[in-house]
Amino acid sequence: MAGQGRSRRQRRRAVALGAAALVLASGCAAPAPPDSTGRDIQAVLDRRAAAVVGRDESAYLRVLDPQAKAERTAEQREFRNLAEVPLGSWGYRLKSVRRTGTRATAEADLEYRIKGYDKAPAVSARTLDLVERSGTWFIAADRADKGAGRLLWQQGKVTAVAGGHSLVLGVGQRESLLREVAAVEDRAVPAVDSAWKEKWAGRVVVLMPSSLEAMASLLGAPAASYRGIAAVTTGEAGGSGSAPADRVIVNPQAYAILGEFGQRVVVTHETTHVATREHTxxxxxxxxxxxxxxxxxxxxxxxxxxxxxxxxxxxxxxxxxxxxxxxxxxxxxxxxxxxxxxxxxxxxxxxxxxxxxxxxxxxxxxxxxxxxxxxxxxxxxxxxxxxxxxxxxxxxxxxxxxxxxxxx
Structure with missing residues (x-):
C-alpha cells in the first residue's frame, strides 16, 4: 500500500509538472498583441476631418508632424483656401497601411460633400506619409494618388458664388465672371429639365480654375488633352449607378473665346451629363x-x-x-x-x-x-x-x- 501511495504521489507530481510545463510553453508561444497602427492612423484622420468640418485650424494643425515645417505651411494655406466652400461632410476611408518602424504610408479615400449640392460624396484618392513620435502618429505629407487630380483649394483661395441652381467655385477668377457662369448655369438647368424628365438633383457644382494647366491638374491629365475643350464633366460615363458627386470643370481659356450662345451650349451640354448620370x-x-x-x-x-x-x-x-x-x-x-x-x-x-x-x-x-x-x-x-x-x-x-x- 505504501508503494502504491508513493506511486500515486509520483504520478500526481508528474501531472503537476506537466501542467506547469504546458503553462510555461503556452506563455512562450502566446500571440503578440494585435497591431493597432491602422486603427490609430484612422483616429488621426478622423480628428483631421472633424477639424475641417468644424473650421478649427488649431485642431487641423495639431495632427501634422511638428517637424514638417513646409508641409504645415502648405496645409495651413489649404485650410484657409477652403473658407468659402460650404462643406456638408469631410471624412477619410482608410484602405491600406504599410508600416516600417516609426514611419507609415497610408492609402485613403478623402470623401467630402458640398452642402446642399452633393447627393453622394466626391472622392479623392490620397497617399499620406505618417511618423510616430512618442507613441503618437502625425501626418508628415498628403498627396494625390498617382493619376488622381489635385483639389481646387490646393491651387489657391476659393471664391464661391451661389446661383439659383448652381454653385460656382473659382480660383484666380474675378467674382463677376463667376457670377456670369452661375447665370449661364441657372439657364441650363431648366433647359435640361424640359428635355430630361427623370428625377435628378437639379443643382450643379461648377469649378473654374485659373488656367488650362490648372484645369488639367484637377483632372490628373496633361494640359494638351483639354486644349480647345471648353468644359468637361467628371464621372460622366461608365458609372455604377450610385450617382457620385459630379463636377463641371471649365477651361477658362477656351470658355472665354466662346460667344454667349456657345457658352450656353457648352454649359447645357455638361449639365445634361450631370442630370443623366444615374442612367449612364x-x-x-x-x-x-x-x-x-x-x-x-x-x-x-x-x-x-x-x-x-x-x-x-x-x-x-x-x-x-x-x-x-x-x-x-x-x-x-x-x-x-x-x-x-x-x-x-x-x-x-x-x-x-x-x-x-x-x-x-x-x-x-x-x-x-x-x-x-x-x-x-x-x-x-x-x-x-x-x-x-x-x-x-x-x-x-x-x-x-x-x-x-x-x-x-
Whole structure:
C-alpha cells in the first residue's frame, strides 16, 4: 500500500509538472498583441476631418508632424483656401497601411460633400506619409494618388458664388465672371429639365480654375488633352449607378473665346451629363451620351444641321459619308480635332434623328434602356429592338441617309 501511495504521489507530481510545463510553453508561444497602427492612423484622420468640418485650424494643425515645417505651411494655406466652400461632410476611408518602424504610408479615400449640392460624396484618392513620435502618429505629407487630380483649394483661395441652381467655385477668377457662369448655369438647368424628365438633383457644382494647366491638374491629365475643350464633366460615363458627386470643370481659356450662345451650349451640354448620370453606365456608347447632351443643348435653339455640324457637312459633301456611327475612340481628346468634331456632330444627329422619327419620349426611353443593360455588348441592339423597333444595321442605314439629307 505504501508503494502504491508513493506511486500515486509520483504520478500526481508528474501531472503537476506537466501542467506547469504546458503553462510555461503556452506563455512562450502566446500571440503578440494585435497591431493597432491602422486603427490609430484612422483616429488621426478622423480628428483631421472633424477639424475641417468644424473650421478649427488649431485642431487641423495639431495632427501634422511638428517637424514638417513646409508641409504645415502648405496645409495651413489649404485650410484657409477652403473658407468659402460650404462643406456638408469631410471624412477619410482608410484602405491600406504599410508600416516600417516609426514611419507609415497610408492609402485613403478623402470623401467630402458640398452642402446642399452633393447627393453622394466626391472622392479623392490620397497617399499620406505618417511618423510616430512618442507613441503618437502625425501626418508628415498628403498627396494625390498617382493619376488622381489635385483639389481646387490646393491651387489657391476659393471664391464661391451661389446661383439659383448652381454653385460656382473659382480660383484666380474675378467674382463677376463667376457670377456670369452661375447665370449661364441657372439657364441650363431648366433647359435640361424640359428635355430630361427623370428625377435628378437639379443643382450643379461648377469649378473654374485659373488656367488650362490648372484645369488639367484637377483632372490628373496633361494640359494638351483639354486644349480647345471648353468644359468637361467628371464621372460622366461608365458609372455604377450610385450617382457620385459630379463636377463641371471649365477651361477658362477656351470658355472665354466662346460667344454667349456657345457658352450656353457648352454649359447645357455638361449639365445634361450631370442630370443623366444615374442612367449612364459602361453600357452607354459615347455617341449616345455625347450626342444626347448636344441634342439637349441645341434643342429649341433654331440651329440647323449645317450650322451645328460644319465638319461633318464638309466630309459628306466631299463624298466621305461615315460608314458607321462614331466609336468611343473617335471621341478621344488630344487627337485629331476634326475627327473629334465629326464624332460629336454625328452623335448629335443620331439623337436628333431618333427625336424626329420616333419622338423625344422614345429618345429618352432609349437612353435609359441602353444604360440599364449589364454590359456594352448587346446594349444598343436590345434597346433599339425593344424601344425603337429596329436594328443597329437598319438604324445606321437610316442615319446615313439622314446625314445625306441634312448635310448634302
Amino acid at each position: 453606365s459602361a453600357a452607354t456608347p459615347l455617341w449616345l451620351s455625347e450626342g444626347f447632351a448636344d441634342w439637349v443643348a441645341y434643342r429649341g435653339s433654331g440651329r440647323t444641321a449645317p450650322q451645328a455640324a460644319p465638319e461633318l457637312q464638309t466630309a459628306v459633301r466631299a463624298g466621305s459619308l461615315p460608314a458607321t456611327l462614331p466609336t468611343d475612340e473617335d471621341f478621344g481628346f488630344g487627337g485629331d480635332a476634326d475627327r473629334l468634331a465629326r464624332a460629336y456632330e454625328g452623335g448629335w444627329l443620331a439623337c436628333k434623328l431618333i427625336a424626329e422619327e420616333w419622338g423625344e419620349a422614345k429618345l429618352t426611353a432609349f437612353y435609359r434602356a441602353v444604360g440599364a443593360h449589364k454590359t456594352r455588348d448587346g446594349s444598343v441592339e436590345n434597346a433599339m429592338n425593344e424601344v425603337l423597333g429596329t436594328t443597329p444595321e437598319d438604324f445606321a442605314a437610316r442615319w446615313r441617309e439622314y446625314l445625306r439629307g441634312q448635310l448634302g
